[in-house]
Amino acid sequence: MPNWKLLAQARGFDLPAEDLERLVPVLDSLDAAFAPLRELAPHASEPVTIYRLERAK
Amino acid sequence: MTILEAAAQLRAKTTTSRQLTETCLARIDLLNPRLNAFLTVTPDHALAQADQADRELAAGQSRGPLHGIPIALKDVFETKGIRTTAGSLLFKDHIPTADSAVTEKLAAAGAVLLGKTNMHELAYGVTSSNPHFGPVRNPWNTNCIPGGSSGGSGAAVAADLCFMAMGSDTGGSIRIPAAFCNTVGLKPTYGRVSRRGVLPLDFSLDHMGPLTRSVRDAALCLQALAGLDPLDDTSSPEPVPESDNDYLPPAHVSLAGIRIGVPENYYFDQVDPAVQASVRRMVQLAAGLGAKVEVIRVPDIPALNSTARIILLSEASATMERFQHRRLEIGPDVRSLLDQGRFLAATDYVNAQRARRVFRDQFLELFRRVDVIFTPATPTAAAPIGQATVRIGDLDEDVRLASTRFARAINLLGFPALSMPCGFDANHMPLGLQIIAAPFEERQLLAVAAALEDETDFHLQSPPL
Numbered sequence: 001m002p003n004w005k006l007l008a009q010a011r012g013f014d015l016p017a018e019d020l021e022r023l024v025p026v027l028d029s030l031d032a033a034f035a036p037l038r039e040l041a042p043h044a045s046e047p048v049t050i051y052r053l054e055r056a057k
Numbered sequence: 058m059t060i061l062e063a064a065a066q067l068r069a070k071t072t073t074s075r076q077l078t079e080t081c082l083a084r085i086d087l088l089n090p091r092l093n094a095f096l097t098v099t100p101d102h103a104l105a106q107a108d109q110a111d112r113e114l115a116a117g118q119s120r121g122p123l124h125g126i127p128i129a130l131k132d133v134f135e136t137k138g139i140r141t142t143a144g145s146l147l148f149k150d151h152i153p154t155a156d157s158a159v160t161e162k163l164a165a166a167g168a169v170l171l172g173k174t175n176m177h178e179l180a181y182g183v184t185s186s187n188p189h190f191g192p193v194r195n196p197w198n199t200n201c202i203p204g205g206s207s208g209g210s211g212a213a214v215a216a217d218l219c220f221m222a223m224g225s226d227t228g229g230s231i232r233i234p235a236a237f238c239n240t241v242g243l244k245p246t247y248g249r250v251s252r253r254g255v256l257p258l259d260f261s262l263d264h265m266g267p268l269t270r271s272v273r274d275a276a277l278c279l280q281a282l283a284g285l286d287p288l289d290d291t292s293s294p295e296p297v298p299e300s301d302n303d304y305l306p307p308a309h310v311s312l313a314g315i316r317i318g319v320p321e322n323y324y325f326d327q328v329d330p331a332v333q334a335s336v337r338r339m340v341q342l343a344a345g346l347g348a349k350v351e352v353i354r355v356p357d358i359p360a361l362n363s364t365a366r367i368i369l370l371s372e373a374s375a376t377m378e379r380f381q382h383r384r385l386e387i388g389p390d391v392r393s394l395l396d397q398g399r400f401l402a403a404t405d406y407v408n409a410q411r412a413r414r415v416f417r418d419q420f421l422e423l424f425r426r427v428d429v430i431f432t433p434a435t436p437t438a439a440a441p442i443g444q445a446t447v448r449i450g451d452l453d454e455d456v457r458l459a460s461t462r463f464a465r466a467i468n469l470l471g472f473p474a475l476s477m478p479c480g481f482d483a484n485h486m487p488l489g490l491q492i493i494a495a496p497f498e499e500r501q502l503l504a505v506a507a508a509l510e511d512e513t514d515f516h517l518q519s520p521p522l
Contacts, residue, residue, distance in 0.1 A: 030366060048410045
């Protein structure tokens with residue numbers, strides 16, 4: 001599980017200690033839920049993104 | 058009265074748009090102090106639009122069934138010259154210089170705008186207990202939440218303050234208030250209704266749709282709202298059904314031959330017994346009307362929900378990053394969600410968007426076997442305002458996670474879904490049936506719902522105000 005407090009420090013997030021304390025279990029739980037899904041998509045599967053180009057006028 | 062009925066009266070000249078509008082405005086005056094469903098009421102604007110509609114109708118110039126019908130917009134749809142707050146202090150003085158696509162389409166259809174409805178702050182939550190503008194109250198029990206984030210829209214329609222109110226749905230925010238307030242709430246296919254001019258929460262999960270008092274009213278609204286918007290990159294060129302083949306279900310709908318999938322996993326595992334019984338009764342009703350009921354196994358819904366949460370947290374935090382320096386002006390629950398999103402890895406976001414494709418394909422495969430899927434819209438009825446958890450069986454669940462866990466996955470898929478009234482719990486609080494269909498199959502979705510509505514009277518019951 002990532003060390004969220006260290007991560008917050010490293011990223012320079014200016015969060016009050018009590019807010020950070022409340023976030024840790026939520027982030028742990030989300031990370032645990034998503035962990036098995038990180039490798040769900042086949043290797044060549046592209047993300048669903050929206051980026052469209054049109055011919056220049 | 059429904060839109061369909063009011064439109065018939067307008068055509069028969071037994072009422073006028075001004076009369077309908079004045080009745081709604083009087084009801085707003087009477088009940089909004091208790092419900093807090095509207096943030097902004099625009100009586101002068103509404104009466105001017107109503108008078109114009111009356112003049113046009115008298116001259117035989119009909120713009121369709123919404124012409125002269127009083128409606129409301131969730132306060133996330135931009136309205137030129139009318140404050141649009143998104144329920145947030147960040148936008149409390151925001152006066153848009155242009156209308157949203159939805160505002161434009163409804164105006165073109167001749168609808169009369171009564172005002173803007175209250176909502177969960179930034180459309181990021183399910184309680185609609187707005188810390189800045191006060192909580193929206195459920196007309197069925199004013200001590201309870203109306204659901205959210207389109208809670209003001211649900212309460213306004215349920216309390217007859219307007220004939221229709223628009224909502225936005227990122228993780229259930231149309232269907233949940235519809236279920237909790239005993240209205241119909243339609244989340245169309247992603248791309249079916251333009252998102253242009255809606256203050257964004259999450260660009261890849263946001264859907265726009267109506268909350269109404271009947272299924273056919275939802276169909277009439279979708280007819281006015283659907284279509285390609287070249288100014289919205291996510292808008293679909295899929296043709297809109299028209300004329301004899303439009304969204305409005307016929308007066309008599311047959312379910313013969315319709316294949317209804319009922320999940321044997323997840324959706325009935327952890328729900329209030331009253332919800333389970335109500336939805337099962339609707340399944341039996343559909344079978345009695347000729348539908349073929351098939352027990353199905355749905356893909357891993359908790360996995361879809363987790364994937365949707367990763368995308369939502371990431372995109373919402375990215376969208377709101379510019380307001381970091383004003384984070385203390387954001388209420389604690391939404392601020393916490395925005396903080397969570399900042400911790401997520403970019404790789405997780407990309408992998409969530411990759412996983413989304415896999416889930417979409419699994420569900421498309423499932424829809425080769427069935428036409429629609431029936432599930433509960435929510436596991437329980439509305440919780441009391443201020444209550445953080447709901448008890449289901451022996452477990453206490455977070456209200457937000459519990460309320461969204463049957464709806465959120467469908468936003469990830471982008472498939473159309475609606476919630477319709479299907480019964481009441483022991484406290485006579487409304488319950489919703491969710492019906493899900495394949496992409497752009499709103500016509501079938503609405504037809505199945507209309508067939509059930511024609512055989513039940515849940516939608517005809519009024520809250521005890």
